[in-house]
Amino acid sequence: MPAANESVLARRAEIVAALRAIVPGEGTVDDETGMRAYETDGLTAYRQMPFVVVLPETVAQVAAVLKYCGQNGIRVVPRGAGTSLSGGALPLEDAVLVSMMRFNRILDIDFANRCATVQPGVTNLAITQAVAHRGFYYAPDPSSQIACSIGGNVAENSGGVHCLKYGLTTNNILGLEIVTIEGEVLRLGGKHLDSAGYDFLAFMVGSEGLLGIVTEVTVRILRAPETARACLLGFPVTEDAGRCVAAIIAAGIIPGGMEMMDRPAIHAAEDFVHAGYPLDVDALLIVELDGPQVEVDHLLERVEAIARDHGATHCRVSQNEAERATFWAGRKAAFPAVGRISPDYMCMDGTIPRRELPRVLKGMAELSEKHGLRVANVFHAGDGNLHPLILFDANAEGELERAEAFGADILKLCVAVGGCLTGEHGVGVEKRDLMPEMFTEDDLKQQQRVKCAFDPDHLLNPGKVFPTLHRCAELGKMHVHRGRLPFPDIPRF
Amino acid sequence: MTDRLRPRDAAEVADTIRWALAAKEPLEVIGGGTKRAIAGPGQTAYALEMADCAGIVSYEPEELVLTLAPGTPMAEIEATLAARGQMLAFEPPDYTALLGAEGVPTFGGAFATNFAGPRRIAVGAVRDHMLGVHAVSGRGEPFKAGGRVVKNVTGYDLARALAGSWGTLAVATELTVKVLPRAECQTTLMLEGLDAEAAAEAMSRAMGFSGDVSGAAHLPADIAPLVVAGATASITALRIEGFGPSVAARTAAAEALFAGLPQRRAETDESIAIWRAIADGAPFVGTDEAVWRCSVPPTAGPALAAAAPGGSRSYCDWAGGLVLIATPAVGDAGAAQLRANVEMCGGHAMLLRAPVDIRANVATFHPMATGVEALAKRLRTAFDPEGILNPKRMSREAA
Ligand SMILES: Cc1cc2nc3c(=O)[nH]c(=O)nc-3n(C[C@H](O)[C@H](O)[C@H](O)COP(=O)(O)OP(=O)(O)OC[C@H]3O[C@@H](n4cnc5c(N)ncnc54)[C@H](O)[C@@H]3O)c2cc1C
Numbered sequence: 001m002p003a004a005n006e007s008v009l010a011r012r013a014e015i016v017a018a019l020r021a022i023v024p025g026e027g028t029v030d031d032e033t034g035m036r037a038y039e040t041d042g043l044t045a046y047r048q049m050p051f052v053v054v055l056p057e058t059v060a061q062v063a064a065v066l067k068y069c070g071q072n073g074i075r076v077v078p079r080g081a082g083t084s085l086s087g088g089a090l091p092l093e094d095a096v097l098v099s100m101m102r103f104n105r106i107l108d109i110d111f112a113n114r115c116a117t118v119q120p121g122v123t124n125l126a127i128t129q130a131v132a133h134r135g136f137y138y139a140p141d142p143s144s145q146i147a148c149s150i151g152g153n154v155a156e157n158s159g160g161v162h163c164l165k166y167g168l169t170t171n172n173i174l175g176l177e178i179v180t181i182e183g184e185v186l187r188l189g190g191k192h193l194d195s196a197g198y199d200f201l202a203f204m205v206g207s208e209g210l211l212g213i214v215t216e217v218t219v220r221i222l223r224a225p226e227t228a229r230a231c232l233l234g235f236p237v238t239e240d241a242g243r244c245v246a247a248i249i250a251a252g253i254i255p256g257g258m259e260m261m262d263r264p265a266i267h268a269a270e271d272f273v274h275a276g277y278p279l280d281v282d283a284l285l286i287v288e289l290d291g292p293q294v295e296v297d298h299l300l301e302r303v304e305a306i307a308r309d310h311g312a313t314h315c316r317v318s319q320n321e322a323e324r325a326t327f328w329a330g331r332k333a334a335f336p337a338v339g340r341i342s343p344d345y346m347c348m349d350g351t352i353p354r355r356e357l358p359r360v361l362k363g364m365a366e367l368s369e370k371h372g373l374r375v376a377n378v379f380h381a382g383d384g385n386l387h388p389l390i391l392f393d394a395n396a397e398g399e400l401e402r403a404e405a406f407g408a409d410i411l412k413l414c415v416a417v418g419g420c421l422t423g424e425h426g427v428g429v430e431k432r433d434l435m436p437e438m439f440t441e442d443d444l445k446q447q448q449r450v451k452c453a454f455d456p457d458h459l460l461n462p463g464k465v466f467p468t469l470h471r472c473a474e475l476g477k478m479h480v481h482r483g484r485l486p487f488p489d490i491p492r493f
Numbered sequence: 494m495t496d497r498l499r500p501r502d503a504a505e506v507a508d509t510i511r512w513a514l515a516a517k518e519p520l521e522v523i524g525g526g527t528k529r530a531i532a533g534p535g536q537t538a539y540a541l542e543m544a545d546c547a548g549i550v551s552y553e554p555e556e557l558v559l560t561l562a563p564g565t566p567m568a569e570i571e572a573t574l575a576a577r578g579q580m581l582a583f584e585p586p587d588y589t590a591l592l593g594a595e596g597v598p599t600f601g602g603a604f605a606t607n608f609a610g611p612r613r614i615a616v617g618a619v620r621d622h623m624l625g626v627h628a629v630s631g632r633g634e635p636f637k638a639g640g641r642v643v644k645n646v647t648g649y650d651l652a653r654a655l656a657g658s659w660g661t662l663a664v665a666t667e668l669t670v671k672v673l674p675r676a677e678c679q680t681t682l683m684l685e686g687l688d689a690e691a692a693a694e695a696m697s698r699a700m701g702f703s704g705d706v707s708g709a710a711h712l713p714a715d716i717a718p719l720v721v722a723g724a725t726a727s728i729t730a731l732r733i734e735g736f737g738p739s740v741a742a743r744t745a746a747a748e749a750l751f752a753g754l755p756q757r758r759a760e761t762d763e764s765i766a767i768w769r770a771i772a773d774g775a776p777f778v779g780t781d782e783a784v785w786r787c788s789v790p791p792t793a794g795p796a797l798a799a800a801a802p803g804g805s806r807s808y809c810d811w812a813g814g815l816v817l818i819a820t821p822a823v824g825d826a827g828a829a830q831l832r833a834n835v836e837m838c839g840g841h842a843m844l845l846r847a848p849v850d851i852r853a854n855v856a857t858f859h860p861m862a863t864g865v866e867a868l869a870k871r872l873r874t875a876f877d878p879e880g881i882l883n884p885k886r887m888s889r890e891a892a
Binding site for chain 1: 511514515553554555556557558577578607609613614617618620621630632634635636637638640641642643644645646647648649650651653654656657658662673674675677697700701702703704705735736738739741742743746788789790791792811814815839840841843858859861862864865868869871872874875876878879887
């Protein structure tokens, strides 16, 4: 992490007092017990006590806090519900942690325009709950949806099992209000579909708290599908399961969800929730179709036929809601299930082109041997997003380091086969130092110039995403080479 | 006369931009050139034309991923995808005829403008399908962002963010886009004779019903016959696409939803033609009116259209969220009135087509709030500090 700013550390009492003047009472937390709750996020291997925590309740308070920090050169770490799996909300020793969880109100539900405007601390699931009575829902559904905040979803561009068909967070956001590090409040987008001028929403969504603090979010809400049915497909040969997924998509079918589990994950999940998963297969697919009843029934027949053609030995279609829920129960409990068979686990998040699945699984088995640690795989099969769960024991000498090395090797493998480091969990601190696997120095410099347009002093969430921080003045310099007129090589007309 | 430079690959694009920087010669960036008219008269001595940076680099139907060079003609892409039963789901409009332009639309142009057609309400715009980009910035430096997989949050989402930047930040040299299966069939349900208010209500109901409507447009009585042969009253068109049995069932459900209203169906071929015409602005082709493209909250669309300056014609797509308005090409072409109305409901109005003398006084893009405009300027500087690419294209001033 960037070295702590000693002069900020030395001014702690004064800074706490200034913040308390902006966010009074329990809104400013500076005692050790109170701050302890914020020392880590979902990536619990990393811990750091915050410098001080503020919990603003109004946009004016957020603006005043950021303005004060901006003017005084004080770093800021935004935080939602703290479920980030990449350490995005990890505190810094010298940074004010701004928790947005008091921004918990639903401001406007507009069914006629199919959108809802909410504060960033509202949980993902609460949005769906607020619109469900009229048959609507908010589509992106991270497994953490009961806890994670929509502000955190925006910052991470979170996904869920439904993103193959319904898109990621970025495809479901219409408008944002943000506060910049200067304390300026900007409204981007609204209830209309396309942006005027630059697509600021695209810059903001997935920016991991590095560009501004989100204080209001307008999301698209959709009419819930009439029905959903799932089928459970077991394959003795993993390659066949992969080919089956490709064949379903090639047949023009985009399932609402398409999840895969490997043998260790199947066994862990089955032992835990008894979902009725076959135990004699190497790969299990859950394919869920949603939409009008006729369509779902029609497509399920096709999916079954495709699965049998591709060597599925188990094929069960859910006959009712309870059975569908049971099929999903194992997949949804995969993390805690793995937690039962291992003292600790680490969840990775690479994406690969689907056709590379056999090669990547084989590579992972080899790496498992090399590092001497077990791995179980759950996988958003439709879009190639892998979640290898590395099993380890943090109390055993050197295992955490080995798990991290194993994880890094897996992600390098994902990049090597044409994939990426993170499909939905974000770079954060966890994958920061792997960024050069995917991007050149020039690629990263251009990204940082975007950062400079929002936050020229690198005060917002520093130490996340970028392995090296370049000063904005440095990045802005341009060396104009003696230009040779690009003729006669370049055709001209 | 503009001198047109036609680089053949990313390295030549970078060379050209570096030369332009050294020579202090701003470049107009052109794909197929079909949307040049939107920017007004050319002001640069040199143009960077991407027509020779063309071709499909890779296409993997099972992965739903297509990688191409930006100069690839739209028609070639559509044919390649159609052969595998797939499509660019955002249904890019072809404004060539509307703008009275020559040339062939390219993917680069769709990317740079982020113009999407009727299916935008169901699947999103160009930006929603972008996965990766290789580009050369206005600094003359090549960079990439995103990748070739559909799920990727590694770094800022520049592949999406550069969509709709009108070539003012960087020149894309390779783009990766998500494609989707093409629907087996489609039907359009046409409700006849609704006024603006009833149409807004009907489109809201249609979008809030579980029939997955993938197109919702309202064509007032003067426009309807230009799109639907034989129409004698206004038409509110609702498109339903997908697998055969599903389309049949959903269309029946939609008909039941609007039972009691005069209605008829257009089956696949007629339906395709109707939505093509709606997408491309066909009712306004060949006239001398100015044409506006307004993006507003869907329920506000029909009313915005109804309040357009006297003598205007208009229709709504995107369930009301996109309003195309043809105004008499006099004065400011209705800019002040239209933009004031748009301000009230939220959204923006772009001047799509206008004679040169009107363009000289009316900004193409809707004015931004001060703070947002300042941020836009800083972003521009982050990519193109000298303003060497399309210098005036998105600026607030008129051309
Ligand atoms: C059990 C479990 C399952 C999960 N499953 C999924 C999954 O299926 N899909 C998925 O995508 N993710 C998943 N996650 C990861 C995590 O839940 C998401 O990344 C989530 O979006 C984080 O939201 P949060 O509110 O907890 O944000 P935090 O963890 O508090 O913060 C995350 C990042 O967002 C920034 N941030 C938060 N709020 C704001 C704001 N208002 N303005 C600006 N920046 C802000 C922070 O600085 C940080 O960088 C899972 C996590 C857990 C623990």
